[in-house]
Amino acid sequence: MKITKAVFPAAGFGTRFLPATKSIPKEMLPVVDKPLIQYCVEEAKASGLTEIIFVTGRGKRAIEDYFDTSVELETILKKKDQKEILRLVSNISEDLQYVYTRQKKPLGLGHAIWCAKNIIGGEPFAVFLSDDIIDSKVPVMKQMLRVFGKHPSTILAVQKVPGKKTHMYGIIKGKKVGPGTYRVMDVVEKPKKNPPSNLAIIGRYILAPEIFGAIENTMPDGHGEIQLTDAIKILLKTQDVYACEFSGERFDAGDKTGFLRANISFALKKPEIRDELRRFMKKLVS
Ligand code: G1P
Numbered sequence: 561m562k563i564t565k566a567v568f569p570a571a572g573f574g575t576r577f578l579p580a581t582k583s584i585p586k587e588m589l590p591v592v593d594k595p596l597i598q599y600c601v602e603e604a605k606a607s608g609l610t611e612i613i614f615v616t617g618r619g620k621r622a623i624e625d626y627f628d629t630s631v632e633l634e635t636i637l638k639k640k641d642q643k644e645i646l647r648l649v650s651n652i653s654e655d656l657q658y659v660y661t662r663q664k665k666p667l668g669l670g671h672a673i674w675c676a677k678n679i680i681g682g683e684p685f686a687v688f689l690s691d692d693i694i695d696s697k698v699p700v701m702k703q704m705l706r707v708f709g710k711h712p713s714t715i716l717a718v719q720k721v722p723g724k725k726t727h728m729y730g731i732i733k734g735k736k737v738g739p740g741t742y743r744v745m746d747v748v749e750k751p752k753k754n755p756p757s758n759l760a761i762i763g764r765y766i767l768a769p770e771i772f773g774a775i776e777n778t779m780p781d782g783h784g785e786i787q788l789t790d791a792i793k794i795l796l797k798t799q800d801v802y803a804c805e806f807s808g809e810r811f812d813a814g815d816k817t818g819f820l821r822a823n824i825s826f827a828l829k830k831p832e833i834r835d836e837l838r839r840f841m842k843k844l845v846s
Contacts, residue, residue: 696808
């Protein structure tokens with residue numbers, strides 16, 4: 561079974577980046593020279609997915625404009641013969657189909673995904689949380705699709721985190737069934753104590769369509785939000801769920817330090833700015 565659709569929840573207020581996010585969607589904050597959401601869209605494309613479904617909300621129109629063709633801009637760049645910039649700009653909208661729907665109320669990640677139910681229909685699909693930018697040789701979604709090839713069911717991306725950070729993530733209890741592959745026995749969203757392991761769910765999922773029914777049966781948490789992890793727990797009662805411990809460096813761009821780390825790390829990969837940035841950082845710490 562081929563997976564072609566990817567859901568990108570993008571309706572949050574971005575409160576951790578206020579006041580910057582008062583009028584700019586958090587997803588559009590640049591990491592070096594690209595909006596952070598583009599890193600994930602590129603990962604989706606490099607993994608062979610073709611349909612991107614954004615679940616947005618009020619004040620997120622900049623995302624639609626960004627992934628659309630800008631005829632005026634492209635005409636000017638063509639006239640000026642700025643081929644390289646033109647390539648960067650036109651690449652964004654090529655080859656992929658973009659679909660938009662809205663999450664009308666802030667009812668949590670599970671609910672955001674449920675908003676894409678009618679667009680997805682009855683097939684398995686991918687989910688990308690754009691806060692998680694992952695730098696890897698093989699795109700993480702591609703690594704997960706390989707696991708899906710062997711175990712065509714729900715697949716969660718996981719990574720080991722330090723014990724003191726398990727309360728910040730969905731945590732799995734898993735049984736190793738192959739290199740970097742676990743059969744998931746249980747999941748807990750942000751355990752305050754006694755985490756079942758230190759394998760944390762990172763923002764990439766392949767979900768079976770039955771997740772929508774599970775979301776409908778999920779009770780809101782203490783903050784009135786429907787958590788995806790809680791829906792996966794329900795799904796586990798009737799279906800197999802697997803986890804893929806991916807290789808790659810993950811940046812939590814939803815957090816100020818993680819966002820700056822991502823900027824520095826990706827900037828240091830750019831030959832045109834690398835040396836000057838290095839000199840500047842050396843001076844800062846000397
Ligand atoms: C969400 C999920 C959590 C997961 C995390 C990964 O939490 O609910 O299970 O571990 O993303 O980034 P959030 O960080 O949105 O609170």
